[in-house]
Amino acid sequence: MIPAAFDYVRPDTIDEAVRTLHDGGEDAKVLAGGQSLIPILRLRLAFPELLVDLGRIPELRGVREDPATGSLVIGAMTTHHDVIHDPLVRRHAGLLAAATETVADPAVRHRGTLGGSLSHADPAGDLPAVLLALDGEMVAAGPRGRRTVPAREFFVDYLRTALADDEVLVEIRVPRADGWGFHYEKFSRVAQGWAIVGVAALVRRVDGRIAEARIGLTNMGSTPLRARTTEAALAGAEAVPAAVASAADAAAEGTRPATDLSATPEYRAHLARVLTRRAVLAAAGTE
Amino acid sequence: MTAQATTDAPRPEVGRSRTRKEDARLVTGRTTWTDNITTPGLLYLAILRSPMAPARIDRIDVAPALERPGVIAALTGRDLADELGPMPCVWPVTEDIVMPDHPAVAVDEVRYAGEPVAVVVARGRYAAADALEAVEVDYTPLPPVLGLEAALADDAPLVHAGKGTNRCYTWPLDTGNYAAQKARADVVLRRRYTQQRLIPNAMEPRAVVATPPTASNEYTLYSATQVPHVARVILSMVTGIPEQRLRVIAPDVGGGFGSKLQVYGEEAVALALARKLGRPVKWTESRSEGYQATHHGRGQIQDIEIAATKDGEILGLSVDLLADMGAYLMLITPGIPLLGAFMYPGIYKMNAYTFRCTGVFTTKTPTDAYRGAGRPEATFAIERTMDELAAELGLDPIELRRRNWIRHEEFPYTSIAGLTYDSGNYEAATDRALALFGYDGLRAEQRERRARHDPVRLGIGISTFTEMCGLAPSRVLRDLRYAAGGWEAATIRMLPTGKVEVTTGTSPHGQGHATCWSQIAADVLGVPFDDIEVVHGDTRAVPQGMDTYGSRSLVVGGLAVHHAALKVVAKARRVAAHLLEANEADLEFTAGTFSVRGSPEATKTIQDVAYATFSSHDLPDGMEPTINAGHLVDPDNFSYPHGTHLCAIEVDTETGRARIRSYVCVDDIGKVINPMIVQGQIHGGLAQGIAQALYEEAVYDTEGNLVSGTMADYLVPAAPDLPDFVTDRTETPATSNALGVKGVGEAGTIASTPAVVNAVVDALRPLGVRDVAMPCTPQRIWQAVTDARAKGART
Known part of the structure; x- marks a missing residue:
């Protein structure tokens, strides 16, 4: 397929990118790796007049520690491949590295970026639910300066975020999850496919009990979701299969999964319960 | 042949895993893609x-x-x-x-x-x-016309209003008296299987x-x-x-895969x-x-009925097909299901067979050939039914097959459908497959998992198969009302420098003909593999040909190369005898050199002869200059590859996911030209057959729109989704052609689909599941388990 004509700019700085986006109005789109946008253009499902490519802005790449808070600060244009192999991410946010390893295929992981994936906000994408479970924060730059949006407020609806048209996601801030067990349980029909359902689990254990659990759900609604009822039931529960299974039975509460060629809502709800049980047990080191 | 000559003979090219000479440019893309x-x-x-x-x-x-x-x-x-x-x-x-x-x-x-x-x-x-x-x-x-049965209803909207019907044709085949066989049967089993539409994806x-x-x-x-x-x-x-x-x-x-x-x-x-x-x-x-x-493949509803004794002896088989033509008839659309018509009896003996196929127009993309073309559908139906019959009779599915298949000493054997299978050894292939698979150990594990109610069940699926390849004897095509013949052509030209140009009417699109035809010609001509160039795919350079499909290229086209090479040697022998002033009968030809028996120093190489025929200075009286031999083959019979495929699958009854744990196939494709290429064909075929069993389906909505319209929704499995394949071969040469070859392009696709689905059903049978529609998606498997449990709870 051949996309319709568009203009293309590749700014060198964040300020220039924001200015260009602002001037371009609603016909301008950010190109942040292109693993979702380019197929959309080729299928002529969107007709932006201007693409602003963030691929050559050095400060948008890489991972560092914020000395004040100890949080990881991940540049929005850091590729999936670089996230997976970054030592800071592996040490302090292993869930993100593990989940990113399941994204699509090697070609996509070398071009696609964390910020691009989060800004696209596809509820079938793996990383939004992971950032939700990690209680991450998104830092957006716009004509009015920078602001920080917690992950739980960032994903607004299907393919919609809290970013304004002239804002650029520049950083993802992830609190350290040292000492938390983690697991991303992805259920897809083929290895490179979208998750039918995915469950991102973080578990903090104290003396054989689950002190705290955080569970993000992929593809169980128009946005990534937290399985709050299950999280509450797990707090203080014994880290044993029966207790976890009982808590996981509530994993689909409050979700509104869609129908597609791979799954009905009922099947997705069933999968959410089974996969949540498995993810939590794996994160708790029980299985 | 003297002892001396035998020692000097180079290692034969045929049977070697030669690296494909065409690959460097194909895999780098630095070539003439259109x-x-x-x-x-x-x-x-x-x-x-x-x-x-x-x-x-x-x-x-x-x-x-x-x-x-x-x-x-x-x-x-x-x-x-x-x-x-x-x-x-x-x-x-x-x-x-x-x-x-x-x-x-x-x-x-x-x-x-x-x-x-x-x-x-x-x-x-x-x-x-x-x-x-x-x-x-x-x-x-x-109004759209989507379902095959609905399309045949009296009040159905018409795809082609002017034709007054959505029925394209009905084609029957009857041998023996099925009704009489059914009347004396202890068991009559009736099943319906659906061959989903597939998209070829070259x-x-x-x-x-x-x-x-x-x-x-x-x-x-x-x-x-x-x-x-x-x-x-x-x-x-x-x-x-x-x-x-x-x-x-x-x-x-x-x-291409037929597309x-x-x-x-x-x-x-x-x-x-x-x-x-x-x-x-x-x-x-x-x-x-x-x-x-691009045309789609498959798209059939199969009603199959088998009549058997309580000991498992098959008495007769009845098949009633509805075949989706799509909206128009493409080049050979109506004939595709009929390529399967002869294969429903498979490798089994029986007394009667009745077959009927009705082609139906729908408002969907036209269908036509897709890897296997009619034969995978037939093999699926009979092999699924054999597993069902075994379960019904309480027999091991291997044992049921043993009781019915044609024994190796019975070849040549004329099947109930009228085909004469020239050779085969189903016992040998099956025994080898069972040994590689560890059949008894896996059955023991299966029982053990059932006993402890493991949510992950083990299933074992079996598929034995044969297919008709080497399309096709022209007279058979006449009888089937096909407009053309099934012959193939080759020429071999000896160039003045002693190099060799082979033209072939086959048209490779990944098969490796340039390599294999070089191997065949090299052995006959005694010239180096690298001295041979194979020309194909150009009607100016290769005026005659019937192209590549239906596992025909080696069996018909490769054979033509072999015979053309023999003609080259025959003419070269006359020239060499003339140049050496010897009788042709006294000449030996070894490794590209003619020598006079008893005078080992008197020799002419085939390259010497090539130059002599080019200069034409000194040829026997009346002989035409140069050596440029052509040969056309019109086969007398089809060829009949066969094999036994075994699949072990783990089915997670909680999620519905089926994961192939091991896959063993032993194929008998007769003599092998290049084992590495054969391996590649089998691997690719298995992947495509497994894809039909578990992954792929062209899905239309109720308005007739293709909703599996991109590769995000039409799931083609890739390497991570497939197991390591264990492949082996038995070698029972075909007796219907001089090379003993049978063809391999479609074997993996034909055999693997029923092996996988049989394995899925085998895993779930104790839960009350008797079938899962293809593709066996996680949701379908989960639903089948859920429904069976609900039914079990009610009864």
Whole structure:
């Protein structure tokens, strides 16, 4: 397929990118790796007049520690491949590295970026639910300066975020999850496919009990979701299969999964319960 | 042969895993894929396709497209009707078959989503794509015809209103008295299986470059096709370009799986536009365009009934098929199910067989050949049914097969369907497969998992199969009302420098003919492998050929190379005898050298002889100069590869996921030219057969739109989704051809689908599951388990 004509700019700085986006109005789109946008253009499902490519802005790449808070600060244009192999991410946010390893295929992981994936906000994408479970924060730059949006407020609806048209996601801030067990349980029909359902689990254990659990759900609604009822039931529960299974039975509460060629809502709800049980047990080191 | 000569003989080429000589350029892409071809003044064709089906075209206006930048021409179906005849179907399987008109571009009515309605030609590919958006079309939707049984109802809307019916044909085959056999049977089992529609997914999409007669007096069509020779005949008829002025070239072609065993409207349109505009025209389809408009495969409902004794002896088989033709008849659409008609009895003996196939029109993409073409469907139905019968009788499925298959000492054996299987050894292949698989150990594990109610169950699936390959004896094709023959041609030219040029009428698109034909010729001629060049895929360079499909190339085309090489040696022997002043009878020919028995110093190499025939200075009286031998093979019989495939699958009853744990196949494809290439064919075939069992399905919504329209929704499995395959072979040479070969292109696809589904059902049978529709998706498996448990709880 051949996309319709568009203009293309590749700014060198964040300020220039924001200015260009602002001037371009609603016909301008950010190109942040292109693993979702380019197929959309080729299928002529969107007709932006201007693409602003963030691929050559050095400060948008890489991972560092914020000395004040100890949080990881991940540049929005850091590729999936670089996230997976970054030592800071592996040490302090292993869930993100593990989940990113399941994204699509090697070609996509070398071009696609964390910020691009989060800004696209596809509820079938793996990383939004992971950032939700990690209680991450998104830092957006716009004509009015920078602001920080917690992950739980960032994903607004299907393919919609809290970013304004002239804002650029520049950083993802992830609190350290040292000492938390983690697991991303992805259920897809083929290895490179979208998750039918995915469950991102973080578990903090104290003396054989689950002190705290955080569970993000992929593809169980128009946005990534937290399985709050299950999280509450797990707090203080014994880290044993029966207790976890009982808590996981509530994993689909409050979700509104869609129908597609791979799954009905009922099947997705069933999968959410089974996969949540498995993810939590794996994160708790029980299985 | 003397001891001396034997020691000097080089290792034979046939049987060696030669690295493919064509691969370096194919895998780097630095070669002539059709889309890489460019030529001065090239224009680009883009095709506007119907967004719905079926519909009446109330108004169509291409004038606005003409105003777009770079646009040279824009035409409707009606405009093109003056340039082109209808696209033909060459397999009218019955006398009363309904054959609707099939214009290359729709006129007044569209019958499937994706059918061409207008074309635009522009100076650039982007300009052509943009201009499509300017074409104005008003449609009135018509009622879709989707289900095969619904299509045959009296009040069904019609795909072709003028034909008065959606029934294309009904084709019967009856041998023995099935009713009598059924009457004496202890067990009669009836099952219905559905062969979902599949999308072929060749790696290279279709592509065409048509050039007008400017530099020479001929039209040239470059096309990513499996069938340049067939295309030349058909396209000369459709376009009116005299056949002798049309050259068709299939450059390097990246896969086909039957989807390029076709002559497409886009090829005819490109030629017509090159003629009309006097400029070369290129068209390359996109993947999503191909999903709608490249023909689909499978698409059948199979009602199969088997009659047997309580000891498991098969008495008779009855098969009633509904086959989805789609909206039009393509090149050989109606004949595809009939390639399976003869294969339902499989490797088994029985007393009666009755078969009926009804072709049905629907408002979907036309169907036609897809890897295996009729035979995978047949093998699936009989092999699924054998497992069901075994379960019904409480027999091990292997044991049931043993009680019914043709024993090796019974060959040649004429099957109940009338085919004469020349050779085979089902016992040997099965015993080998069972040993490699560890059958007894896996059965023990299966029982153990059941006993402890493991949510992950183990299933074991079996598939034995044979297929008819080497298409095809021309007289059989006559009896089946196919319009052409099934022969194949080869020539071998000895060049003055002693090098060798082989031409073949086969048209490889990934199979490795250049390598294998070189191996065959090298052994006969005694020349080095690297001294041989194989020329193919160009009707000017290779005037005669019937192209590549149906596991025919080696069995028919490779055989032609072998016989042509023997003719070269026969002539060379006469020349050598003349030059050596010896009797032909006293000449030995070893490793490319003629020598006189008893005078080892008197020799001539075949290269010496080649030069002598080129100079022609000293040839026997009356002999023509040069050596240029041709041979055409029209086979007497099909060939019959067979094999035993075993699949162990783990089915997670909680999620429905099925994961193949081990897969063993032992195929008997007769003599092998290149084991590495055989291995590749088997691996690819297994992947495609497993894909049908677990992953792939062309899905239409209730309005007739293809909803699995991209690779995000139509799931082609990749390496991580497939197990490590354990492949082995037994070697029972074919007796119907001099090379002893049987063909391997389709074997893996044919055998693997039922092996996998049998394994899924075997895993779940104790839970009460008797079938899972293909593809066995996690949701379907989960649903089957859920339903069976609910039913079990009620009873």
